Amino acid sequence: MTLSVAPAGEDRAPLAVTLNEVKAYLRIETSDEDALLAGLVRTATSLCEAFTGQVPIVEARAVSIPADGNWHRLAPTPLRRVTGTGGLTAAGEAAAVSPEEVDLQIDFSGDGWARCRPASGAATAALTVEAGLSADWNGLPEAVRQGIMRLAAHLYTHRDADGERGPPAAIAALWRPWRRVRLS
Structure with missing residues (x-):
């Protein structure tokens, strides 16, 4: 098929889960740490991409x-x-x-x-x-969304702990069906 160029979209992908979801999961009622939580959601989304080998949200x-x-x-x-x-x-x-x-x-x-x-x-x-797997966070498979939210919460609650290798086992189990491994 010959390539046809489509118009460019937004420069930055939306968050995979909303701040309200993460705050509810962590039982946080203030907005004092919204910037930190947004950064942790972006980090969790990047780690999800690295683990699964797929871009979660279209970008x-x-x-x-x-x-x-x-x-x-x-x-x-x-x-x-x-x-x-x-x-x-x-x-x-x-x-x-x-x-x-x-x-x-x-x-x-x-x-x-x-x-x-x-x-x-x-x-x-x-x-x-x-x-990307989905145009927005609502279209992501629920296990992928849950894994991103749970990893963001894990990073928040364990921010002073020594680094671990890979996501916690429960999160890896959520993402494993979407994992694509390539031999090079």
Whole structure:
């Protein structure tokens, strides 16, 4: 399929769970620590992505592939669409890459594959893509949302404890069905 470029979306993805949910889970009634909690939700969401190998909430990501005419797997999954194209020459100068020069395939598991056949002399194609399990926190699978909320609460209550390896077992159990491991 030939690539068609969609308009760019928001720059920052929304929180995977609301502050009110985390505050209710922690039984916090004031707004004194809202900024801290929002940061912990963002951290928990990033850790969820690292554990599952999937972007939880749809957001824009920049990816680069060689402009060699071969198919290359795009890292962010599940891929939804490409929102922009650009490129670089071998000397590192900006080069225009039109959407017609890029082919895109999205497989059944949400992995994106792209190839660039540049007419402009670009050595690298720079793509802006949107990837994510859900457009907003309401669409996330409940186990993924619960894991993010519980991990944010865990980080809040254990903020002075020594670092652990990986999420607590109960949270890992919630996320494990969505985990995608790749061999490289």
